[in-house]
Amino acid sequence: xxxxxxxxxxxxxxxxxxxxxxxxxxAQEDMEFxxxxxxxxxxxxxxxxxxxxxTETQMLKNIFTPEKVGSHFTxxxxxxxxxxxxxxxxxxxxxxxxxxxxxKPVYALSDKLWADGRWVNExxxxxxxxxxxxxxxxxxxxxxxxxxxxxxVKELCNSKCVLFVADDVYSVFLKDGKKRVIGDFEWCMxxxxxxxxxxxxxFKEYSETFKRDFHFLCKGCEVSPVxxxxxxxxxxxVYAGNLFYGRDEILALTAQAVESINRQSETKLFLExxxxxxxxxxxxxxxxxxxxxxVMGARPYSQIVEIMRQAHIVLQVESFDKAEIExxxxxxxxxxxxxxxxxxxxxxxxxxxxxSIEYLKKVGGATVITDTxxxxxxxxxxxxxxxxxxxxxEKTNKFALENIEIKTVRKKISNDFKSxxxx
Numbered sequence: 001x002x003x004x005x006x007x008x009x010x011x012x013x014x015x016x017x018x019x020x021x022x023x024x025x026x027a028q029e030d031m032e033f034x035x036x037x038x039x040x041x042x043x044x045x046x047x048x049x050x051x052x053x054x055t056e057t058q059m060l061k062n063i064f065t066p067e068k069v070g071s072h073f074t075x076x077x078x079x080x081x082x083x084x085x086x087x088x089x090x091x092x093x094x095x096x097x098x099x100x101x102x103x104k105p106v107y108a109l110s111d112k113l114w115a116d117g118r119w120v121n122e123x124x125x126x127x128x129x130x131x132x133x134x135x136x137x138x139x140x141x142x143x144x145x146x147x148x149x150x151x152x153v154k155e156l157c158n159s160k161c162v163l164f165v166a167d168d169v170y171s172v173f174l175k176d177g178k179k180r181v182i183g184d185f186e187w188c189m190x191x192x193x194x195x196x197x198x199x200x201x202x203f204k205e206y207s208e209t210f211k212r213d214f215h216f217l218c219k220g221c222e223v224s225p226v227x228x229x230x231x232x233x234x235x236x237x238v239y240a241g242n243l244f245y246g247r248d249e250i251l252a253l254t255a256q257a258v259e260s261i262n263r264q265s266e267t268k269l270f271l272e273x274x275x276x277x278x279x280x281x282x283x284x285x286x287x288x289x290x291x292x293x294x295v296m297g298a299r300p301y302s303q304i305v306e307i308m309r310q311a312h313i314v315l316q317v318e319s320f321d322k323a324e325i326e327x328x329x330x331x332x333x334x335x336x337x338x339x340x341x342x343x344x345x346x347x348x349x350x351x352x353x354x355x356s357i358e359y360l361k362k363v364g365g366a367t368v369i370t371d372t373x374x375x376x377x378x379x380x381x382x383x384x385x386x387x388x389x390x391x392x393x394e395k396t397n398k399f400a401l402e403n404i405e406i407k408t409v410r411k412k413i414s415n416d417f418k419s420x421x422x423x
Contacts, residue, residue, distance in 0.1 A: 246319025365395025
């Protein structure tokens, strides 16, 4: 079956979207893929070699010649750079700056370019018709763009549309009050043929809101054996992910707790933070604490997997700030699967009521801290009794193997797609 994958970001294993796509679609031998995306970054994955790229820069340069927008190209895995991330690119720095400062005029210009619709030209239509997808698969973001893509594949190829809702974007759209965006998102929810949602809380709420079925899906786990030959000290805590939504504040509090414990304990702790996110000036000294913590920068995903395997503890953190809680309340971080597959002990820090935190409460062996005042006490328990680390990791491994092992997740997706095409 032919699968057209729509996304904003390139299908690149260095970013969360690309990494998740590869997690789901690698080794799906009965599927052929093409990727339609809207960033300048080049792809880097071992699944797809056919691409069509439309960027906002192209649209601005060809404002009076929209027929020139869009480029179709092929890129095989042996031609891709799997070591180069996007964190240093001009585009990436600009995106991070806009996110950090919430520059609404930039978002407004972006919305206007996509809503204009002149990017829907013969190049794009011919590409879609030539690939002739059986299924169009996309993350449910950017509804103005998503709706036009869905309308195109349905009109030109009668394709089935499958969406994945990773974050509670609908609440954000309602809060912003953008009628066009709200209407397009509702249209996408109502006209998709099958919808996945990340997290039980999300698919329950969205099922009720949109009066239709949603189906749970998360990244699959390639479970690593529990490492028992790790050095006894320092106990390595590893966080790998972005610093948005107030997560940097929680990591700063964790670094503070580590520094305090190290003054008193013979067994030391050290926090390593792997991220492509910019670090605010006010956070530099709080995240880089001598003898306690360090921001390590970005790494290719293959290295992150190995780093998490070698860690004693892997971290999942969420903010306790009310505004940030509202943004991530229903979100289910892809990093949860990365933590669960690592073979290391999992520690989560975050408030009650957030989907990712509630999920980890159900995971055998995971340690969940729902009060920032308890961070030091919980981490001290591990320095006092390091054998708990492997004991807890064994329980977490058992949960991952039984519930979200990667072959099981991929088989579910394949069966879902086949069933949908039979309807």
